Amino acid sequence: MDERILEAATDLFLKQGFGRTTLDKVSSQAGVGKSGLYGRYSSKESLFEAVVLRSIATMFEHMVDVSTIDEGRPRMQTAGEQLIDGMLHPRCVALMRITASEAVTFPHLAKIAYQASFDGSVRYVLKALGKEASEEQAEKTARRFVELVAQPLSFQAAFGIDPQDLRSRRSTITAEAILFLREAGYTTSS
Template structure:
């Protein structure tokens, strides 16, 4: 019996957390970050103020949670193992396309862009807690493949930017800016595959990998 009760309470707490995050996202879009209060979020989500304050003591903490959940992968997958550069990079590219295709990702960027002049800290949170951790995972993978001798990359940060940019320029930015923009599953697959081919063609090693500092 004792093992069931914590599980039940954890599930209820998670359900309430999800309701709070969803309500906050909608209100931030409707009213703006400044005009949205925690009390209003509690009312919209159907939870008590005490419950909301227990999970999120401030509006900034709640926005950080929106960023973190928007950028989290389904199972917090580990980086692909080294040894097959094309397969590994394809995995990372598909994960990125999936993240960018989430409705909450578009909502997140719209909130940040709208509130940037008055609340630059929101952009900082989005960059440091969302974009950069995923970017770093790709950069680290490229470094690992370089060390393994699969590729020769002098600037892993630039290579990661090139790879992710090829995907986001098709999958995400038009959808953010153009009403009704839709990207088919086939289109996403093609874009990721072409981005992988481009990076592989540019950085494939023809011999033992040289030092990144050469």
């Protein structure tokens, strides 16, 4: 039932936006009773939060496991390209836009979505760094890498820059970020 509810809600939020989606519409499209829906999600905001968090988790589940990449392909380069591809997926861009448009009314939703995406990205980059860096230094590097690689492009996509154009530059953007971090004294070996 949860899966049906989240699928229906995701579909409606993406097609109609936050404002025009109602719990009644979700209930109807999911084929579940209102009591079943309200028993799981007490408000549209809590349902939207679940949709966004599920979407973010799904994005990371579909990424290459960078910890298993052999030495022939630098893991940090792969991690950057994978993050860019994930952040620029049409579903992610659409949910970023909806979240941004509702940030004034529901700032906690925007913060939760941002933090889940950022923290997940940092964990992903930490896998690429492996055990070669100290935990503190690795975390610092991973955070800065995400700030340089993923955040600017997702911001641009959310404001209408063609994701395909952004994606076409992913290798260069990632390589430049790695070079910048090395020059700034961060640990980027993978």
